Amino acid sequence: CDACGNSGYKGRVALYEVFIPNEQMRHLIASGASQMEITRLAETLGYITLIQDACEKVNSGLTTADEVLRVLGSQVVV
Numbered sequence: 655c656d657a658c659g660n661s662g663y664k665g666r667v668a669l670y671e672v673f674i675p676n677e678q679m680r681h682l683i684a685s686g687a688s689q690m691e692i693t694r695l696a697e698t699l700g701y702i703t704l705i706q707d708a709c710e711k712v713n714s715g716l717t718t719a720d721e722v723l724r725v726l727g728s729q730v731v732v
Contacts, residue, residue: 667716669725671704 673696675683682695702710708722 667711669704669708669711669722671702671707673701 676699679692679695679699682692704726708717708726711717712719712722
């Protein structure tokens with residue numbers, strides 16, 4: 655359409671991955687925990703990865719899987 659310049663999109667949608675450690679996470683990191691341990695705690699605290707955010711936006715119709723693959727490229731692990 656004219657509003658999106660035939661791109662299929664009007665405006666932009668951002669994908670986010672924000673990590674703000676709480677005291678429990680700081681302690682875990684300072685104690686030399688493995689990436690797996692840190693990831694497990696982050697998941698229990700509700701941390702959402704960039705890929706999870708992208709999938710949610712694809713599922714809600716805000717963007718397409720093709721656009722996510724175009725932008726994130728090799729970062730996307732299926």
